[in-house]
Amino acid sequence: MDVKRKATTPLKARLGKARWRSWLRWIGLGIAALWLLAAVMLVAAKWINPPTTMVRVERRVQGWVQPGGRGKPYRELYEFVPLREISPNLQHAVVSAEDARFYLHHGFDWHQVQIDAAGDMEGGRVRGASTITQQLVKNLFFGTGRSILRKGAEASLVPVAELVLGKRRILELYLNEVEWGPGVYGAEAACRYHYGISARNIGRDQAARLAAILPAPRKRRPERMTRYSEIILKRMSQVGW
Numbered sequence: 102m103d104v105k106r107k108a109t110t111p112l113k114a115r116l117g118k119a120r121w122r123s124w125l126r127w128i129g130l131g132i133a134a135l136w137l138l139a140a141v142m143l144v145a146a147k148w149i150n151p152p153t154t155m156v157r158v159e160r161r162v163q164g165w166v167q168p169g170g171r172g173k174p175y176r177e178l179y180e181f182v183p184l185r186e187i188s189p190n191l192q193h194a195v196v197s198a199e200d201a202r203f204y205l206h207h208g209f210d211w212h213q214v215q216i217d218a219a220g221d222m223e224g225g226r227v228r229g230a231s232t233i234t235q236q237l238v239k240n241l242f243f244g245t246g247r248s249i250l251r252k253g254a255e256a257s258l259v260p261v262a263e264l265v266l267g268k269r270r271i272l273e274l275y276l277n278e279v280e281w282g283p284g285v286y287g288a289e290a291a292c293r294y295h296y297g298i299s300a301r302n303i304g305r306d307q308a309a310r311l312a313a314i315l316p317a318p319r320k321r322r323p324e325r326m327t328r329y330s331e332i333i334l335k336r337m338s339q340v341g342w
Contacts, residue, residue, distance in 0.1 A: 194312035
């Protein structure tokens, strides 16, 4: 009995380790396949407008599963328009508000990361160093959740987006996909929802107020963003916009 038990125990251990290695291998292959799919979708996004984003899917699901939301139809305002049909006022306001060094970095603003790290160590309030490219990748594939794993996956896709899309297409996609209010996505829908005009005709002050709500678009309202919009307008003037 003892001899048999001793003989079978190492065998069971080896079989258990083999199963774990097999599971880890399949998990690794699955993660690699998902990453490759996302990379292919980014390449396709150079020519094809995304049919939806993970943020929009997430909001649609929330409309059904959250208290009081079950059974309520999800109403979404969205219209994709080319970058040339979005006023430069709004383009410049968003860049000034969200990623002032957008045209200088390659997806990661290490300068802003250093500033935020220093401010964090001193106990100050930091702006956040997430670039427009990072936010686009997050909106497309990861939704609004936060986790170290999500940040790692996002960071691995940012260089792909920068390489295959280029700054103009990144900005076009971001302005058309970003959330600008409850069920409001993209510059055209935002301008019509908040001001009743097209994105082509949005004024400078209105553009700054729209850009000011982007950090919390479901809570903020353009008419209440006077102080922050003035800061954005000042940033625009400083760079000649």
